[in-house]
Amino acid sequence: xxxxxxxxxxxxxxxxxxxxxxxxxxxxxxxxxxxxxxxxxxxxxxxxxxxxxxxxxxxxxxxxxxxxxxxxxxxxxxxxxxxxxxxxxxxxxxxxxxxxxxxxxxxxxxxxxxxxxxxxxxxxxxxxxxxxxxxxxxxxxxxxxxxxxxxxxxxxxxxxxxxxxxxxxxxxxxxxxxxxxxxxxxxxxxxxxxxxxxxxxxxxxxxxxxxxxxxxxxxxxxxxxxxxxxxxxxxxxxxxxxxxxxxxxxxxxxxxxxxxxxxxxxxxxxxxxxxxxxxxx
Amino acid sequence: xxxxxxxxxxxxxxxxxxxxxxxxxxxxxxxxxxxxxxxxxxxxxxxxxxxxxxxxxxxxxxxxxxxxxxxxxxxxxxxxxxxxxxxxxxxxxxxxxxxxxxxxxxxxxxxxxxxxxxxxxxxxxxxxxxxxxxxxxxxxxxxxxxxxxxxxxxxxxxxxxxxxxxxxxxxxxxxxxxxxxxxxxxxxxxxxxxxxxxxxxxxxxxxxxxxxxxxxxxxxxxxxxxxxxxxxxxxxxxxxxxxxxxxxxxxxxxxxxxxxxxxxxxxxxxxxxxxxxxxxx
Numbered sequence: 001x002x003x004x005x006x007x008x009x010x011x012x013x014x015x016x017x018x019x020x021x022x023x024x025x026x027x028x029x030x031x032x033x034x035x036x037x038x039x040x041x042x043x044x045x046x047x048x049x050x051x052x053x054x055x056x057x058x059x060x061x062x063x064x065x066x067x068x069x070x071x072x073x074x075x076x077x078x079x080x081x082x083x084x085x086x087x088x089x090x091x092x093x094x095x096x097x098x099x100x101x102x103x104x105x106x107x108x109x110x111x112x113x114x115x116x117x118x119x120x121x122x123x124x125x126x127x128x129x130x131x132x133x134x135x136x137x138x139x140x141x142x143x144x145x146x147x148x149x150x151x152x153x154x155x156x157x158x159x160x161x162x163x164x165x166x167x168x169x170x171x172x173x174x175x176x177x178x179x180x181x182x183x184x185x186x187x188x189x190x191x192x193x194x195x196x197x198x199x200x201x202x203x204x205x206x207x208x209x210x211x212x213x214x215x216x217x218x219x220x221x222x223x224x225x226x227x228x229x230x231x232x233x234x235x236x237x238x239x240x241x242x243x244x245x246x247x248x249x250x251x252x253x254x255x256x257x258x259x260x261x262x263x264x265x266x267x268x269x270x271x272x273x274x275x276x277x278x279x280x281x
Numbered sequence: 282x283x284x285x286x287x288x289x290x291x292x293x294x295x296x297x298x299x300x301x302x303x304x305x306x307x308x309x310x311x312x313x314x315x316x317x318x319x320x321x322x323x324x325x326x327x328x329x330x331x332x333x334x335x336x337x338x339x340x341x342x343x344x345x346x347x348x349x350x351x352x353x354x355x356x357x358x359x360x361x362x363x364x365x366x367x368x369x370x371x372x373x374x375x376x377x378x379x380x381x382x383x384x385x386x387x388x389x390x391x392x393x394x395x396x397x398x399x400x401x402x403x404x405x406x407x408x409x410x411x412x413x414x415x416x417x418x419x420x421x422x423x424x425x426x427x428x429x430x431x432x433x434x435x436x437x438x439x440x441x442x443x444x445x446x447x448x449x450x451x452x453x454x455x456x457x458x459x460x461x462x463x464x465x466x467x468x469x470x471x472x473x474x475x476x477x478x479x480x481x482x483x484x485x486x487x488x489x490x491x492x493x494x495x496x497x498x499x500x501x502x503x504x505x506x507x508x509x510x511x512x513x514x515x516x517x518x519x520x521x522x523x524x525x526x527x528x529x530x531x532x533x534x535x536x537x538x539x540x541x542x543x544x545x546x547x548x549x550x551x552x553x554x555x556x557x558x559x560x561x562x
Contacts, residue, residue: 049344050329052346059331063331239537260547260550262296262547266545269328269541
């Protein structure tokens, strides 16, 4: 049983991880080793105290140096589900189950909108994880929505299983496989009674599929952690960064505006201190 | 009428100032140019994201560079009183009155305990500001409590006015004046019916005085801003760093634990964004 699991490698997750490490807690830190795409894209940051003017790329380099110096390790798995099981949590990451006493959600803000019907058909033909659910679609026809190149290995994995893949990347993709068709006409809705039957595209056209994988940078928090209190799309926390679920804390953009690195780092720090207090009780 | 006044030059105040500057607000930033004594004394900081390991002194140097690069100006005056006047605030700093639409309190945490009777006799023989109240004690006998060398110019100013000064520094002082007696037996209580008559020392001895000046790094927030909601000694804020007074925000150690630079900087950032929103309304 872990002391804590941190989900997310942006400034909030990093700040939380640094503090849990100081307190020698036994934790796993999930997220991309590329850290934050948002920071990477920032041309010039002038309001992170201590760096008069720094590019996002250079700030990430500083973060990487800090991660190395602190001896932190990032586990590059996608967390697709969290279950609250009494006084602990079960976390599903790339089909492996982890048990933890506490959680820090630092998942960032999901800029992508959900598809119509996506939430309703989740687990019934809609999946967020290729390694978890891929085998259910052997020999079948699937759609795959993907918003970051780092998920393309999952697309290739799915293509090896499925008979046919309609692929909807939001970027320029270089995947070349016989059974993969790259489509520009993006999905708008997932349709089906009990189970996914079709997807409807932006053009209005519908296509029959057996399932759809949505591979995105972030999963909507309410989808990730059932029972979590959400308001206006953000995780509700108090000043100690506690959510409505005992032992579950949140930090960074996922808790609301302003979307600022300094705010995120500060909240990650507070969340880690709250975890330490919670574990001591 | 100013857009904002920031009180305090620690990480919270700095972070707030950087953001108000970005938004081109008209503000005054009060505090010591030496910034934070607490940061200065930190031997090694390892959890401020972006600096794998940095001494407090070096972090302050980075802060000073940032202040210079951003073109920020610190007004080195002691704020002794804030009055809420309908939809604006009057701020008294070294006997000068400033008017402002909003306030950010980043005053740090007061580690010194108040003397017994201090709060009750404030304004009736107890003063926090030599330049404000010094002239009231011309030719009289006063006690001066001082917890930072940076206030010693105020002690000298008082010695030029008073007939006799019982001086209680919490550090090694080099003041040499005929009418100044440096005492090791520290004050414990301020006594008097209507007005200060005596101070009682730790040894139990009492001494007659006409008044006492308490020159400390921080003034208790409730004393500084009458009407401000306080709980357990901390300013109560919501997640947007708003206090119970409209247009008055707080950030950093004065809002509660954990006492962390990252938390303080994050809260200063949020407070500044809240001020910008408030002014836009």
